[in-house]
Amino acid sequence: MSLVAPGPTRTAPPPLRVQADVRDRWLTQRLLDVLPGLMDRAGIDLWIVAGREYNEDPVLATLLPASWLSARRRTILLLHRSDDGVTPAAVSRYPVGQFLPAWTVDPREPAGRGQWAEVRRFVEQADPRRIGIDVSEDFALADGLSHTEHRLLTEALGPYAERLVSAERLAVSWLETRLPEEIDALRGMNRLVHQVIAEAFSPAVVRVGETSPLDVAWWIRQRFHDLGVEPWFQPSVLLQRAGVPLAEDGGTLLPAVPGDAVVQPGDLLHCDVGLSCLGLRTDTQRNAYVLHAGETDAPAGLRAALQAANRLQELTTAALVPGRTGNEVLAAARAAAADEGLDGDVYSHPIGYHGHGAGPAIGQWDQQQGVPGAGDYPVHPDTAYALELAVRRTVPEWGGQCVRLGLEEGIALTDAGVEYLDGRQTDFLLIG
Missing domain, CATH: 3.90.230.10 (Creatinase/methionine aminopeptidase superfamily)
Known part of the structure; x- marks a missing residue:
């Protein structure tokens, strides 16, 4: 999509609604065609990207629908590499664009507990060898998992927490490609x-x-x-x-x-x-x-x-x-x-x-x-x-x-x- 017509004539950028449609289409194509190879190159079987409203992981912002200007409450995205490609799932209070909804809120459960329990169930079912999370010493843009989210994720995963690895290379390659x-x-x-x-x-x-x-x-x-x-x-x-x-x-x-x-x-x-x-x-x-x-x-x-x-x-x-x-x-x-x-x-x-x-x-x-x-x-x-x-x-x-x-x-x-x-x-x- 060319932003400006060729030659000396300058045109206005597309309307915001058109831009949003383009960005969402790009995201779909990236999830389908780009991400599988990047996960293979990084050796990551499951990528967990999590953040709370107004404290988004920089990677999380690139995975949200264009109409979302921030995360909503706690948004947890799970990207699972399988033989069929990458399955994008969302453990979130609200539907997240192209991501499959993986959690139904139970009002009887304490806030947050059911959400992390669903992450644990997803991990148990996928049984990934290496679970990538956004922690990095060298790249701030790949270091977006907050201290609290890291603690809650580790507690929720139990023995599966031993499979957590830095997704630095995956996060950087996703952002740069x-x-x-x-x-x-x-x-x-x-x-x-x-x-x-x-x-x-x-x-x-x-x-x-x-x-x-x-x-x-x-x-x-x-x-x-x-x-x-x-x-x-x-x-x-x-x-x-x-x-x-x-x-x-x-x-x-x-x-x-x-x-x-x-x-x-x-x-x-x-x-x-x-x-x-x-x-x-x-x-x-x-x-x-x-x-x-x-x-x-x-x-x-x-x-x-x-x-x-x-x-x-x-x-x-x-x-x-x-x-x-x-x-x-x-x-x-x-x-x-x-x-x-x-x-x-x-x-x-x-x-x-x-x-x-x-x-x-x-x-x-x-x-x-x-x-x-x-x-x-x-x-x-x-x-x-x-x-x-x-x-x-x-x-x-x-x-x-x-x-x-x-x-x-x-x-x-x-x-x-x-x-x-x-x-x-x-x-x-x-x-x-």
């Missing part, structure tokens, strides 16, 4: 983001001598809202200026011009934005240059910095090979960059249900030697990433001042290789 239709929707979402950024970094929004980066950031957020989508984080717009060197912050160099400063000719603007739609997320960074009178392009030194960032993108995507861990991808990209004399950092991450999604961490801005735990997870096909990185380069036209140029683009990794979800920035947006 994308259907072809989901990748197509991400293409449209990224196209919409790029169009909004192009609007934001234009004379229609940026009035030189009047507008501040903070004004532009709020304009982007309002624009998303007006278009029927919402950001998953507050958009940011940063400004770099000749004569204002980068400042050290936590061991890295970052722009030092205040966010409420007024944009002037010769400024370099950078944005970081992400939207939410259809249960998916995007994450994008692009750059614009404010032309001096008589200029038709950014200075050669800035264009060279953008070319260096593009080259670092190419080296990183070349290293993004299924089977490698995130730390191995990072090391390969950094080694290739060092061979070419590129000074930069790579800190890319999975994206999908969540902005900083589950899957292999490919560096962090402050961890360029690797990320323990999350960086040791392997790369798989049928996944999506925010290809995020930055380079540092001196600009002769700015008196040799160093600039930090960050880029972030949505990409998909399939058996066909790496695909940019709506191209990448190779030229500055120009504000004249």
Whole structure:
């Protein structure tokens, strides 16, 4: 499902009811076609995902019908792998979408007791060898089983509690794996983001001598809202200026011009934005240059910095090979960059249900030697990433001042290789 029509024309996202139908259809397809293989790969026979209203396991939220905005009371989902596929069952006070109802409330039973007793009966009947639960030290998104739910489940299972294992690998793979239709929707979402950024970094929004980066950031957020989508984080717009060197912050160099400063000719603007739609997320960074009178392009030194960032993108995507861990991808990209004399950092991450999604961490801005735990997870096909990185380069036209140029683009990794979800920035947006 494409969110935005091809070409320069932008269309509104589908109505919410249509989006809900699409999301429910995707969930059915994922349960039928994706989950069995993921459970086999993780060696899990029964996956128990449980949570209470307003304290949902992050995985639980991806299994609920689109019309459910949270769990209701205590919601327990059981996903049993058998020769026929995966049987999804719900031990819940209310029907849960595609899940088979596995519990009828008996008002004579104390609250909760009958619910956990039904979980025990289900387990006894299924007799699984390995029961996966969402506990994880390395992935917060796979660590959603609360302390109380874990205790009550363990008590209810009795001797079967010895079969409980971490479902970390299963939870991460469920969250990171994308259907072809989901990748197509991400293409449209990224196209919409790029169009909004192009609007934001234009004379229609940026009035030189009047507008501040903070004004532009709020304009982007309002624009998303007006278009029927919402950001998953507050958009940011940063400004770099000749004569204002980068400042050290936590061991890295970052722009030092205040966010409420007024944009002037010769400024370099950078944005970081992400939207939410259809249960998916995007994450994008692009750059614009404010032309001096008589200029038709950014200075050669800035264009060279953008070319260096593009080259670092190419080296990183070349290293993004299924089977490698995130730390191995990072090391390969950094080694290739060092061979070419590129000074930069790579800190890319999975994206999908969540902005900083589950899957292999490919560096962090402050961890360029690797990320323990999350960086040791392997790369798989049928996944999506925010290809995020930055380079540092001196600009002769700015008196040799160093600039930090960050880029972030949505990409998909399939058996066909790496695909940019709506191209990448190779030229500055120009504000004249």
